[in-house]
Amino acid sequence: MEADVTVIGSGPAGLTAALHADKNGAKNVLLLEREEELGGILKQCIHNGFGLEQFKEDYTGPEYAERLIGETEKTNVRCFLNTMVTGVVPDRTITAVNPEKGVFQIESKSVVLAMGCRERARGSINIPGTRPAGVYTAGVAQRFVNIDGYLPGKEIVILGSGDIGLIMARRLTLEGAQVKGVYEIMDYPGGLKRNIVQCLNDFNIPLYLSRTVTEIRGKERVEGVVVSRVDDTMQTIGGSEEFISCDTLLLSVGLIPENELSIGAGVKLSPTTKGPITTETMETSVPGIFCCGNVSTVFDLVDYVAQTGISAGRNAARFSAGALEKDRKTVEVVPGENVRMLFPQRYCFEDNLILFIRSAEPIERAVRIEISPLGLRMKRPYARPNEMIRVKVPREKLKDVTGPIEVNIRES
């Protein structure tokens, strides 16, 4: 089988990329999805707050997915469901398997990686104790409640204050469970402030900072967890242990981009984002292989995911038409002062540079985003590690740059 653009994954990133590859003239666009329907994780994110920027609407996840699916159905994009991609090679041959075709290959002029991310689980954070039933990631609990109709437990402790954990605290409370508290190892919350207010404060669910779960107890089923305080260096403080009785522990302890296929395709990954090293065109280190959404770096908002999908789809279409040269000059984009994470990592002089930045430390005062050697300064009212900062640098300001572009966050 041959294709101009093949998109792997049909969550918000993949759907948007496929739509925009089609819009930008790619004739033969394929969208491959391993599940039995399109939409990815949006289907279980039944809360609202999606698409405020992109569609100026306050959609729920399923509504947002329906809108993108509806738009896709009006195009010539061909969707393959129940289709698992098992390999991608650098010359952009894709191997996939599904019940109708068995194992088959697609030779695609360009490829968009949109596999999303997965949750860190108990094994990633090494919680000691027994191995009873009742330990779930927040996303698994979300699927049980919102799609399958099962309540994972009655008395719940949540470790980690990421957005999914906060949203599940509210969801489980509404469904009749008692959420005893959300415990966060850092001294600031992981999720957005609005979620702290609407998901925890509205329901009197306590948030405990600088604490972590140091033991899980229970034989067949979770009977409780031991929670300890941590110091500035995140070491547990002896003598601070407290037993909390519960039947369920939910983990909301971070997401990791899912890049097994990218590695197989020879795509270079960034140790900071755990996603492909990418230019502003969303092209990876392998020419003609693009990426978008949470496979590239874990974004805070679906609007950001969609923005990378638009860029990946458009540029994958350009590449497939021969409109994007294979060997282009690029410069590095490097993190400077108080920058923990920076995306993309390279600039290739094709588009505006839209930077996604996470600060290393929270600063609750006015800050400047300083971009050297351009001497550009952008003001922001604050910098918080849990809220990505997005900055647009117009292409015309970058045309004379020869060396690395450095991004700093400094107090005003």
Next chain:
Amino acid sequence: MARESKHFTCVICPIGCEIDVQLEDGNVVSMEGNKCEKSEEFVLQELKEPMRILTTTVRIKGAKWAMLPVRTDEPIPRRLLFKVIEELANIEMQAPVKVSDVIIGDIAGTGANIVATRNMKRERKGKPV
């Protein structure tokens, strides 16, 4: 005169302004910390009656999945969230359902409708009918 101070975190946008309000006999005499007029409106509404969108699920038969996601089509008083959840506990829908279909009109006397937030086709044994 009864003086009172209250604190709010605005949820209108991601900035999340921390707002301090001084009240005298229940009337606002000063407000500090809000960066825009929208958060002023938010605080006044919070003082009067906090309003929230409710998103939840109802059971559905004859579809691929057990649960159909639903929402209120406008914000409802926060104090009625659990009442609405209770009213939805015994609802069982039958596929097919289309996104935006009204599941229950004027839920719990709020004036808001409960609407479906996705399409669900009719299926039998995992196959479309």
